[in-house]
Amino acid sequence: MKLKTKALSVITACALVVSASVGIKPSVSFAEPSSKDISNTMEWGSVEIGGGGFVTGIITGQKEMYLRTDVGGAYKYNYETNRWDQLFAFINEADRGLLSVKGIAIDPTDDDTVYFLCGCAYFSDARTEIIKTTDGGKTFTHVDVTDMIQVHGNGDGRECSEPIAIDPDDPDIIYAGGDVTAGDSALIKSTDGGKTWKPVKGYDDLGLYKNDVKWPTWTDHIARGTGSGEYNTQNGVATIKVLDGKVYVGTSVTGQTNIHVADVDTDEFTELSSDLPTANYPVTISDDGNGNIFVTYIAGLAFSGSAGGAYKYNIASGKVTDISPSGNAIGMITADKSDPNKLVARTCGIWSGQYYEKEWSESSMAWGDYFFKSTDGGKTWTNITPGQQVGQYTDNHYFISEPIDTNGYDWIYGKAIHWGSGILIDPRNPDKILMTSGNGVFACDNVWDEKGLQFYFDPAGIEEVVALDMVSIPERNAYSAIGDYDGFIHTDVNEIPEQYQPNMGSTSAIAYCPQNPDVMIRIAKDQNDTAPGFYTLDGGKTWNKMANANGGRAAITQLEDGSYRFFKSAHENDKTSAVFYSDDLGQTWETCTGIPSAYGSKMTNMFIEPNKPNIVYAYVTYYNESWFYSKDKPDMSDAHYTLCVSTDYGKTFTGTDVAMYDQCDSAGRIAYLGEDNLIIGAGWYGMYSVTDNGKTINKLENVSYCKTVGYGAPEKKGDVNTLYMYGKPQDSDPEGVYRSQDGGETWVLINSEMLYGGTGNGNFLVGDMNEFGTVYMSTVGCGIIYGRLSEEPIPPETSETSETTIPTTTTTTVTTEETGNTIPSGSFDPKDLMYGDTNRDMSVDSADIVVLNKYLINSVDYPLKDAQAYEQAQTVYDDEIDTKDSIAIINYVLQLIDLDDLGPAR
Secondary structure (H helix, E strand, O other): OHHHHHHHHHHHHHHHHHHHHOOOOOOOOOOOOOOEEOHHHEEEEEOOOOEOOOEEEEEEOOOOEEEEEOOOOEEEEEOOOOEEEEOOOOOOHHHHHHHOEEEEEEEOOEEEEEEEEEEOOOOHHHOEEEEEEOOOOOOOEEEEOOOOEEOOOOOOOOOOEOOEEEOOOOOOOEEEEOOEEOOOOOEEEEOOOOOOOEEOHHHHOOOOOOEEEEOOOOOOOEEEEOOOOOHHHOOOEEEEEEEOOEEEEEEOOOOOOOEEEEEOOOOOOEEOOOOOOOOOEEEEEEEOOOOEEEEEEEEEOOOEEEEEEEEEEEOOOOOEEEOOOOOOOEEEEEEEOOEEEEEEEEEOOOOEEEEOOOOOOHHHEEEEOOEEEEOOOOOOOEEOOOOOEEOOOOOOOEEOEEEEEOOOOHHHOOOOOOOOOOEEEOOOOOOOEEEEEOOEEEEEOOOOOOOOEEEEEOOOOOEOOOEEEEEEOOOOOEEEEEOOOEOEEEOOOOOOOEEOOOOOOOEEEEEEEOOEEEEEEEEEOOOOOOOOEEEEOOOOOOOEEOOOOOOOOEEEEEOOOOOEEEEEEOOHHHOOOOEEEEOOOOOOOEEOEOOOOOOOOOOOEEEEEOOEEEEEEEEEEEEOOOHHHOOOOOOOOOEEEEEEEEOOOOOEOEEEEEEEOOOOOOOOOEEEEEOOEEEEEOEOOOEEEEEHHHOEEEEEOOOOEEEEEEEEOOOOOOOOOEEEEEEEOOOOOOOEEEEEOOOOOOOEEEEOOOOOOOOOOOOOEEEOOOOOOOEEEOOOOOOOEEEEEOOOOOOHHHOOOOOOOOOOOOOEEEEOOOOOOEEEEOOOOHHHOOOOOOOOOOOOOHHHHHHHHHHHHOOOOOOOOOHHHHHHHOOOOOOOOOHHHHHHHHHHHOOOOOHHHOOOOO
């Protein structure tokens, strides 16, 4: 991402230098970023919640651990902080599919060299990439392998471990497997450390990939898979192990051989053993370091734990031994590196009882997997499942494993260690095991004790919830609506938040009444057994059930008699923009009139004027999904944004069409600047200001793209609210998060490098109403991201894209006889000179190359900023400004020379 962007800009600059030096007018159009980059004044991180999503695998090296998720990126364990650090925060929105990590391989000779096999069928054009780091996750290189294999890191079988492996005898040899193949084989191989890849024809010759599969179903792209199902059911290569000159591959097929082996030198595959079963799917191939490999099986790729097992294969003799600890699906067997007889194992996809307190009661029980340990190489196993008890429930009973400890993450109470395959031993602590789960990571620090084992939730640093809505209430807290986990009250971004109680599972909306913030509602995303929604009249101390249908967004206004009117919009799967209201605290609902709707429309967002509760806004994303029956392409009548306004407390609305809807993610959020003053986005159709209670709608000419817009507290009391936008002011600006303090007239870039894949399903930027500069962002699967003013801004030289605003100075101009160009005069302190900084933004980067090349081609139309800029442009310092100066800056940006090499010798 970052490196690719830099390389392209430098290459472009080089071409312009050549064109200028030979007198050729370049055909490219010059464009400078229009907005200041002040991202060095911000810090970005994850709002603490803990886990929440499916951790699909943990991979251990000699002393390090890495972790992968299905939609939330990859992590590395930080032994100094005892937390997991997100490695993929740099992923931008265009590359968000790479947050789905299908497999990880650690170089057996170097824990800092790691390969990540990434791809998602429904994001980023179904691209599959192998991402490599050689410095433990600080920097990355990318290789696109889409034309050979494709993976879907969020599909069935993503619990299988690992479809990528390195040869310990020659770490330059790496194998990677696809769910499907778009080329000659679903198994590919690199012999140069991942720089280049080729199909392994010997694997394809096995004839396992016979079925044509649309990848994904809404395209015409055809791939080959092992089954006839849709893209999300294809798993192809499930697991790979390279050991002692041989490569072992498990394939997701049943009823035929599914474990094959080949010599690394020949890649000619044969059946490993006819004694291995074929009725179930292989999950993992592991080894004990003592001449044995373990193969585990599951009954179904979508977590069917009814059958499977675990088998030991002796490499020397070829003997196969069934060592299944139970008759269920087995996810993984891991051996203690210092003692091959010590094994841990788990089931995968079953629903056994796990307890959260010592009393045996249904309220304390969760349903998940069994866990086992062996000290004799798998001949016998001990059940160590949390809450496992010996004897009857009497005064003399004891626990082999204590009930699960929430470890401060109280929201996990009653939720099981489930829906995963991983059970690993900490490479630095053989007494500690870690277990993957559909909601995070669990651990046990004393696994080899005879009794009293303590399992606990241990997701610190992992944030994978999907935030769907959020509000920040003045003089109160921030409140979130979360898929699967209801939502939370956020008092501090670094503290575990309190979850709403009662909990209703997936929640789509949270809203408060601006006239009385004690009144709040939350709406369920899906129907559930608890309630479709709750309201509170006391700020969340008590919550009461409503009788609504599940919904999309919510709002509340106060009526003249002091009662409250609740609003909810239709759920996204309803594909309508309808809005409903209730005057009896959510027990009965009526349809608001005047809201345009068609099948295919998106959820409608509402907003109440705080000082005019009778004024209700509804911003509609109207889309007629059936346009193609009569037209070649949709027009304004089929796809548009409409702002609807009600003056009768939201019963009836009148709409005004704003702009064409670009059919991307709905930009339907409403930002509030102040009384009678709104801002609304329209995707690639820009941004609009709304005044006079919706009567006047004007396009802002300084916004090219607005995916979503939000608002937060102003810096100074009495100013308009601060705007936050995901998009870009001008087309030449980098895509990212921008801030405006003057109602959208000017923008500053506050984030283009820590985007976590963009705003995702919730598509929100919520500014904190109590702290200027703090903003919350939804993501695809990386939880809620916060940005806030950093206490110590990052120096420009340590942040490749950081820029800072410099004070404006008054200058006069003189004319040179040589060029006819006007050179601003003015005094400056020589100690302030930063050679190469031609645009005077206190950093030297590719933007300075563009500024200088524009000057070299047309100095009249593109003069440098001031006298100091002219001085700083003389990077070779021969009293001339020419192409040699531009080349010197290019060499610095490419890291071929140091900053001290620019300007006069010193």
